[in-house]
Amino acid sequence: MSAIGTWSAIAVVVASSTAGDVLTARAMKEVGDVGALYRQKGLGAVFRAVVTNGYFAAGITSMAVSFFSLLVALSWADVSLVGPAAASLTFIANAFAAKSFLKEDVNQRRWTAALLVACGVALLAY
């Protein structure tokens, strides 16, 4: 597989993984603090609130796409490239997506943390 093909596959993994994280985060923000909900209404109410949320279903679907695209990427390129590249780029993509779609306050502290963890994860593969 060419380098373009390999990096295209990694891009699909990163995009679908980021979509999965952002959609599930959006779902859980709508559900609210599950600890408080559990104390008020019990475990059944927590379960119902999560699984009936449309963003949760979309998030799980995106995570499934990410998983299978990772398998495809791994069949095209070495795990030592695909694993760290996808994991570290997902940290960066999540910071952009959380700022844009979840309106999170991604300040200098969080950018620094995301970049440090992304670089660290990339180095852990070697």
Add this chain to the structure above:
Amino acid sequence: MSFRKYLVLAAIVLFGSFGDICLSYAMKQVGPQSATDLPHIIGLVFTPWVALGTLLLIGFFASYMSALSWADLTYVLPATGMGYVLLALMARFLLHEQVSMTRWIGILLVSVGVAVVTRGPALTPARPEAEDGD
């Protein structure tokens, strides 16, 4: 942030790392599998190490979802990056694998990243209704 919430972050790290270790150990025991032999692959779920790994990863997902209900995604993801460090340390001290200098630098960077993000607030304050139209 309360002690209970730090426990949830620790649970994400521990359940995720030990779940991965269990599945990795299980699949090394059974050897390479054919993707077309579905009944056999499904049957693997009922073997002890795969079952334990699956249970731990269910615990990981439940803790992760719980954390996202009271903290930002850009807080939870870096804060739980310690899982990568834990995996590398377990590889070094339990499986006696060699950990290169590059990997130790990676461990240091992840640890500093986790320390940086966990010293800040976990949740973006809700904006007043009046600002929503901005």
